[in-house]
Amino acid sequence: MAEPLLRVENLNVTFTAYGRTRQVLRDVSFTVAAGERVALIGETGSGKSVTAKAIIGTLPKNGRITSGSIAIGGRDVLTMARGEREALKGTAFSLIMQDPLSSFNPVFKIGTHLDDVMRFADRRDGKVSSKADRNARIAAVLRRVQLADTERVMNAYPSELSGGMRQRVLIGLALLHQPRLLIADEPGTALDVTTQDEILNLINHLVAEEDMALLMITHNLGVVRKVADRVVVMHHGDIVETGPCTDILHRPSEEYTRSLLDAVPPLYGPRVTDLPQSGEPPIVRIERLNKIYGRRNGYHAVRDVTLALKAGEIFGLAGESGSGKTSVARMIMGLSRPTSGKLAIDAPDPGRGKRLTQIVYQNPGTSLNPKRTVKQTLTLPLKSIGMDAARRDARMRELLELVRLPQSYLAKYPHELSGGQKQRVAIARALAAEPKILILDEPTAALDVSVQKTVIELLMQLREELGLTYLMISHDLSLMRNFCSRIAIMLRGEIVEEGPTPEVFAGPRHPYTRALIAAIPVVTDEEERLKPTVTDEERMRFLVKTTD
Amino acid sequence: MADMKMLDSSDRGLSTGYMMWYRFSRNPAAVAGSLILLSVVILAVFAPWLTPYPKHVGAVVDFRARHLPPDLAHWFGTDKAGRDIFSRTIFGLRVSLLLVIGVLGISVPVGTVLGLIAGYFGGWVERIVSGLTNVMLAMPPLVMALAVSNLLEPTLMNAMIAITLLWWTWHARLIYSVSKSIASEDYIEAARLAGAGPLHILFREILPNCVSVISVKTTLDAAFVILFGATLSFLGFGVKPPTPDLGSMVADGRQFMPDFWWEVLCPGAAVLYVTLGFNLLGDGLRDMFDVES
Numbered sequence: 126m127a128e129p130l131l132r133v134e135n136l137n138v139t140f141t142a143y144g145r146t147r148q149v150l151r152d153v154s155f156t157v158a159a160g161e162r163v164a165l166i167g168e169t170g171s172g173k174s175v176t177a178k179a180i181i182g183t184l185p186k187n188g189r190i191t192s193g194s195i196a197i198g199g200r201d202v203l204t205m206a207r208g209e210r211e212a213l214k215g216t217a218f219s220l221i222m223q224d225p226l227s228s229f230n231p232v233f234k235i236g237t238h239l240d241d242v243m244r245f246a247d248r249r250d251g252k253v254s255s256k257a258d259r260n261a262r263i264a265a266v267l268r269r270v271q272l273a274d275t276e277r278v279m280n281a282y283p284s285e286l287s288g289g290m291r292q293r294v295l296i297g298l299a300l301l302h303q304p305r306l307l308i309a310d311e312p313g314t315a316l317d318v319t320t321q322d323e324i325l326n327l328i329n330h331l332v333a334e335e336d337m338a339l340l341m342i343t344h345n346l347g348v349v350r351k352v353a354d355r356v357v358v359m360h361h362g363d364i365v366e367t368g369p370c371t372d373i374l375h376r377p378s379e380e381y382t383r384s385l386l387d388a389v390p391p392l393y394g395p396r397v398t399d400l401p402q403s404g405e406p407p408i409v410r411i412e413r414l415n416k417i418y419g420r421r422n423g424y425h426a427v428r429d430v431t432l433a434l435k436a437g438e439i440f441g442l443a444g445e446s447g448s449g450k451t452s453v454a455r456m457i458m459g460l461s462r463p464t465s466g467k468l469a470i471d472a473p474d475p476g477r478g479k480r481l482t483q484i485v486y487q488n489p490g491t492s493l494n495p496k497r498t499v500k501q502t503l504t505l506p507l508k509s510i511g512m513d514a515a516r517r518d519a520r521m522r523e524l525l526e527l528v529r530l531p532q533s534y535l536a537k538y539p540h541e542l543s544g545g546q547k548q549r550v551a552i553a554r555a556l557a558a559e560p561k562i563l564i565l566d567e568p569t570a571a572l573d574v575s576v577q578k579t580v581i582e583l584l585m586q587l588r589e590e591l592g593l594t595y596l597m598i599s600h601d602l603s604l605m606r607n608f609c610s611r612i613a614i615m616l617r618g619e620i621v622e623e624g625p626t627p628e629v630f631a632g633p634r635h636p637y638t639r640a641l642i643a644a645i646p647v648v649t650d651e652e653e654r655l656k657p658t659v660t661d662e663e664r665m666r667f668l669v670k671t672t673d
Numbered sequence: 674m675a676d677m678k679m680l681d682s683s684d685r686g687l688s689t690g691y692m693m694w695y696r697f698s699r700n701p702a703a704v705a706g707s708l709i710l711l712s713v714v715i716l717a718v719f720a721p722w723l724t725p726y727p728k729h730v731g732a733v734v735d736f737r738a739r740h741l742p743p744d745l746a747h748w749f750g751t752d753k754a755g756r757d758i759f760s761r762t763i764f765g766l767r768v769s770l771l772l773v774i775g776v777l778g779i780s781v782p783v784g785t786v787l788g789l790i791a792g793y794f795g796g797w798v799e800r801i802v803s804g805l806t807n808v809m810l811a812m813p814p815l816v817m818a819l820a821v822s823n824l825l826e827p828t829l830m831n832a833m834i835a836i837t838l839l840w841w842t843w844h845a846r847l848i849y850s851v852s853k854s855i856a857s858e859d860y861i862e863a864a865r866l867a868g869a870g871p872l873h874i875l876f877r878e879i880l881p882n883c884v885s886v887i888s889v890k891t892t893l894d895a896a897f898v899i900l901f902g903a904t905l906s907f908l909g910f911g912v913k914p915p916t917p918d919l920g921s922m923v924a925d926g927r928q929f930m931p932d933f934w935w936e937v938l939c940p941g942a943a944v945l946y947v948t949l950g951f952n953l954l955g956d957g958l959r960d961m962f963d964v965e966s
Contacts, residue, residue, distance in 0.1 A: 494882070496882050505869055509869065
């Protein structure tokens with residue numbers, strides 16, 4: 126058997142912080158053969174990124190490889206001299222970063238970024254190259270990542286390109302020197318689904334065309350199905366199982382992998398949950414709502430939106446970034462005033478200090494004050510509705526019970542809690558002042574899938590127990606398929622399609638809805654088959670341009 | 674950044690206090706700075722008991738002992754009136770510390786509150802506060818201080834007033850920018866939705882997040898205040914003689930340089946010692962608070 130391109134053997138890595146040493150990787154071994162596509166999958170803290178950093182040689186200062194070996198092309202990189210190892214970057218392997226915006230220095234043009242990399246690599250190889258020659262080579266690379274107007278892209282500043290285009294340039298940057306192994310750290314996760322889909326297609330296309338090997342690091346099982354031949358599942362620094370992609374996704378042998386797959390909300394098939402439709406009268410009525418930001422030639426964020434939220438239902442407002450879904454939610458919350466149109470909430474006045482609506486934010490890391498304990502955070506809404514200390518304590522105990530957190534958590538600060546626990550505290554805060562309508566702004570986007578599952582279950586139970594109405598804003602259609610009873614799709618400020626969730630997914634009428642659903646990475650082949658089809662012409666009409 | 678987050682999440686069991694203490698105790702600069710300041714505070718507070726010639730603080734004249742070089746009886750030598758420079762330096766530290774407490778005790782709260790308000794409310798409040806700070810910052814500080822102490826009598830109190838008038842602007846401007854960025858955080862909006870009033874948001878939600886910035890800035894500022902105070906007294910606008918003040922002691926000794934070098938160098942070294950202490954501690958605090966930022 127030929128020596129694989131990348132061989133990681135019994136890799137052990139420890140991190141030292143605050144005088145304590147922890148093992149973050151335990152005997153991690155896997156290989157990537159030439160031309161093979163391998164996905165490293167795991168949740169937060171599984172060690173997948175640490176593994177990638179160890180391979181590239183960018184472990185943080187307090188991380189240490191205690192034993193094991195990493196061989197690229199049969200040569201152990203850990204025993205290599207520094208300069209020699211440095212020289213491998215870009216030629217033996219290349220890296221595609223996660224965040225397409227922060228990877229560029231905003232004050233330099235795209236062309237400068239690419240030219241710098243090329244110039245340094247040429248100098249390292251002892252080659253003298255002219256600017257014109259390098260420019261020609263850069264243009265060729267940009268064309269390979271499907272950026273046809275190379276002149277414009279090279280003269281643009283990073284902020285002038287869309288997220289998808291920046292991600293393409295990053296991929297181009299990685300390809301400058303025909304590496305044999307491409308390491309991709311969650312490419313496209315920061316982008317919209319449709320853009321992410323195109324980026325994954327591009328990576329697949331390039332890997333096949335250039336005969337590169339791919340090591341994809343991701344937490345998304347749908348992405349894995351799309352881009353990997355073989356999957357390595359990691360959990361808490363251990364490799365749980367390794368196998369061909371279809372085996373892992375359809376016939377996992379380990380309990381952990383099964384639970385991970387179970388937590389992924391299905392898009393189609395028997396596992397899909399259909400929520401009952403609410404027969405209640407509408408509680409929120411919106412008619413021809415418009416929002417224009419700025420005075421003259423302002424940005425028309427919401428155009429003639431007409432909606433009705435029935436009491437007790439979970440209404441999903443779906444759309445990609447910039448579609449206006451958050452603007453609609455903020456107007457319902459009373460946080461911003463509509464430019465024109467009617468907005469009525471049909472419920473009795475809740476009384477002193479109470480609000481009909483409350484919100485659960487996307488990122489619990491930023492929606493809880495880091496300097497305030499859970500108790501202080503929860504006291505605020507209770508105090509504002511006029512509860513005295515004794516009743517507040519009782520109510521706080523009740524709230525923690527509602528969100529299934531132990532009482533001892535009252536004294537904790539946010540940084541002592543995990544992401545899911547923080548989101549539970551945020552939910553408790555939202556519920557404290559007894560709202561009727563809860564707005565969920567992508568409540569699980571910042572969480573791992575298994576945590577997402579528990580938070581969603583909690584939200585479902587709370588709705589039943591407390592008789593709440595939810596408005597969920599999200600771009601994650603597979604989650605909304607299972608969580609919302611009705612759904613509306615927004616595109617550039619307008620609602621393009623609306624209806625009961627099962628109907629919308631069974632027969633999406635608007636081409637944009639079809640394109641959106643088709644772009645979702647799914648786990649099983651069956652779901653892929655059931656997705657609606659979109660013609661290229663439709664795709665061109667509705668999707669954000671990521672090429673030129 | 675991502676690495677740090679990963680680490681911190683794994684250290685969830687550790688309390689903030691422990692993490693800060695860990696960073697502090699392993700930061701030689703911070704430890705050295707706080708030891709220096711501890712010694713300065715002890716010396717200043719117990720000056721009457723720790724100094725060999727506490728009477729020399731006043732208008733004592735002993736011409737037989739004038740301009741004595743440093744020896745075992747007079748560690749820092751004596752000055753033109755035969756007074757023990759060591760004793761006077763220690764008492765001079767008292768004046769310096771009083772100045773720091775007086776100036777920062779007023780200007781930090783004032784600057785902080787104005788900064789918080791301007792950053793959170795925005796609009797015309799922001800325009801007024803930032804306009805005022807801009808005007809104040811445009812004045813040359815030394816000229817301004819000299820003008821004020823010229824108008825009033827040159828006493829410690831008036832020097833304090835002169836410096837305070839200038840100092841709050843730096844704090845206002847710093848806290849303004851911090852407050853402005855915190856004001857747009859999700860948790861501030863969440864607090865508003867939970868029914869919090871402006872006072873609660875300013876002092877319970879935003880202020881705790883400014884504590885690290887304020888304490889670093891205040892510590893570093895203390896060093897500047899001492900230098901500034903010393904400059905004023907050096908120019909003759911500070912503390913009235915015979916009260917010992919480090920700046921005026923340096924000024925007095927200047928005419929006897931280089932023959933009686935100890936009269937300038939010893940009080941000067943004391944200024945250096947205190948300033949260094951504050952600066953080291955300030956830098957150490959900055960590293961320590963990086964825990965959260």
